[in-house]
Amino acid sequence: MHKEEIEVKDVYQTNVKMIAIMNYRIMDGVIFLTITIAAATYFYMTRNFNYWKKRGVFEIKPVPFFGNFMHYVFQRQSPIIVIKDLYNRAKGHPYVGFYVLDKPCILLRDREVTKDILVKNFNYFCNRNSTAKDRMSRSTLFFLKNPNWKILRSKLRPILSSGKLKMMFNLLLECSVNLDTYLDSTLDGKGKIIDVRELLGNVTTDMICSTAFGLNVNSVQNPECVLRKNGKAMFDYDIYRGFEMFQIFFYPNLSRLFSTNFFSEKGASILRDMFWDTMNYRIKSGQKRGDLIDSIIDYKRYFADNMKDFDLEGDDIVAQAAIFFAGGFETSSSAMSFTMYELALQQEIQDRLRKEILDTLDKTDGQITYEMIQSMSYLDMVVSETLRKYPILGVIDRETVEPYKIPNSNLVLEKGMPVFISIKGLHYDPEYFPNPEKFDPERFSEENKRNIQPFTYMPFGEGPRMCIGMRLGILQVKLGLLKALYRYKVTPCEKTIIPMVLEPKSPITTPFDNTIYLTIQKINTNN
Secondary structure: OOHHHHHHHHHHHHHHHHHHHHHHHHHHHHHHHHHHHHHHHHHHHOOOOOHHHHOOOOEOOOEOOOEOOHHHHOOOOOHHHHHHHHHHHOOOOOEEEEEEOOEEEEEEOOHHHHHHHHHHOHHHOOEOOOOOOOHHHHOOOOOOOOOHHHHHHHHHHHHHOHHHHHHHHHHHHHHHHHHHHHHHHHOOOOOEEEEHHHHHHHHHHHHHHHHHHOOOOOOOOOOOOHHHHHHHHHOOOOHHHHHHHHHHHHOHHHHHHOOOOOOOHHHHHHHHHHHHHHHHHHHHHOOOOOOHHHHHHHOHHHHHHHOOOOOOOOHHHHHHHHHHHHHHHHHHHHHHHHHHHHHHHOHHHHHHHHHHHHHHHHHOOOOOOHHHHHHOHHHHHHHHHHHHHOOOOOEEEEEOOOOEEOOOOOOEEOOOOEEEEEHHHHHOOOOOOOOOOOOOHHHHOHHHHOOOOOOOOOEOEOOOOOOOOHHHHHHHHHHHHHHHHOOEEEEOOOOOOOOOOEOOOOOOOOEHHHOOEEEEEEOOOOO
């Protein structure tokens, strides 16, 4: 072999060795960097995991990176169930510390502490922890912070008084007639499998559009109308939407980071058009209906003069109509659907309720009135039990606006601390409601209601920030159930999920896949 060839071969072998060494070093560097980043992330995400232990508060051991919310993050379990499980595991303690990812939070169990925070010392807890990035969402009465929240609520509350509800009643009744007409034309004696969640969502969409905006959309007959489709889109949960809801309701810092919206851009655009078309028509025509739009027109100048940075020509004002629309149909349709589900499983309760409906109609010669609905005691018992077993907001959230010392303890909650109350945990606590899995309207008889301890039954929250639309929602539910049951019978079918499973991606009480299938059939009530 020539000398030159030997030298080239040696150089080649040397270069190969150097490249191999460099590759190993690069690989070592990548591995080292990966381990360093992983370790740094681990220590960062677990840095707060002794927060409650240091303060002498009982806590549930968290999982690195996920805290106590791993099942919800992976969308295996509804957050309502996650927090209910924390409530159950902390039996005997007045409160329990837990973690959403890396963030310390506290869950209340003691009724007196709950009363202090929701009512007696409300000024420390006047804001919700949850929020969204878009202005329309943040400006709704649900998400709005104090002091604007207090001013706005005081002016909107009168539109949902008993007197105003009586005025709205005939509008609600017209929408319920659409349900009766649809069922009468669709069903026969053999019955038909129907997604009652979808059907009753159509009914409550009609009700809220009529009473709030003066619009006759009749989505019972036209379920593809744009307002109904937009309403459904707000509460249809895929994986991405589930992650957005996690940010908004449980980790608001992420919603700010990712600019997460409660209302989609398309949905917000539809609601804007609906609002301004109705608003401008009312102003031009001078028409008065005593609804939400009228109240906004009447108090528009007051809002401008008293609410800081409140935009009367933009999304701040539209937001009030938007949340009224979203909350108005979702909560009522859910309550109606869950009631129909339980009545399908317990025919004796269904028969007793139908008998009360028919007996009451007989006394009023078939006339359905506001006073008649309010007089039906068993209907009220059934609805109350549904709201116990299926509270729509299964978790209440608050945030400390100033440091707060819990009475009779040494615990001081720092400013900005998320505070949670498990409504489902309370409603299923056998100490307060024996045999809680059983659907038993007798819990709410006149005699038994007196035995329910304060701050254990709160389907609409409690205190100054409880749901402003409670009375309207209950009225919608009762009227819808009357029309759905007095000539029709509901029974389970092969598509009925028994027992009920909640949608794991939803922060509110929603059936799995947002559906409840039952068989509905027409019956003869003249015998």
